[in-house]
Amino acid sequence: MSRIAYFGPQGTFTEQAARALAAPGDELVPAVTIRAALAMVREGAADGACVPVENSVEGAITPTLDGLNEGSPLVAVAEWLLPVHFSILVRPGTTEVKTVASYPPALSQVRLWLEENLPDARQIATSSTAAAAVAVDAGEVDAAVCAPVAAEHYPLEVLATGVADLRDAQTRFLLFKQPGEVPAPTGADRTSIIASTPNRTGTLAELLTELAFRGINLTKLDARPTRNNFGEYHFFIDFEGHIAEPRIGDALAALRRRCSNVRFLGSHPRADGVAATVQPDAGNEDFDQAASWVEAVRKGDLA
């Protein structure tokens, strides 16, 4: 049995994802912030932490990116995708909504709905969607934009369900653990790194070219400021493939050579099962054969 921390409180989308990623019998423990969930793993208070990493409407969940670049390194071992449709919860008997609260990335995903349905409601930021339900229950705000499961945890009434500006919106969640064994490659994997480069012309282009040369498909690229020097960034790069593959190992070694620092954030199976694209002449056998050829030539075998 493992203890899995998740970005809570109870009733967040992340709790739903954590339930899907946890093994039967695992204990789920809410943490008030994404950083706190990650810290629980670093400190040994939890075996894993489930956190949101990006959504298809608003992009990266920046507290997760920043939380992964501080403290000791953690690695993602599994991912989960959730369709994101919100419920609007109010206290039973509410007739007027003057304030509506939620986690800012959630408010941005229902901007049009709020403009149309609650145009006069003042928007209030909370630390998660479920924290907004807690605030409604406590009488601090009138309505919360929440995950549908929040209605099961708090004694609130559902004003609307299935709320989303974009029907196909999805959020991707990752389960992070202490570095250790990497999950076995499946052919449909994702590898994530944080690349820190010296601040000179062309460094990002050089990194991306290393991947492009090897026919490795990028799945996400984000930049976060280093916070030390204005204009300097850490690059969060996700790409198809697994560190156990020769073609990916070769690319990672090249990136390591070009960067001042590379933080490995894990290789794990993709939740959508999409197999990696592999270019002709850039398959693992091609890398293996080329390396064997060099070995043979080194030994004087030119046949």
Ligand SMILES: O=C(O)C(=O)Cc1ccccc1
């Ligand atoms: O606040 C939550 O419920 C979360 O788990 C973060 C989040 C917010 C909006 C969409 C998906 C996940």
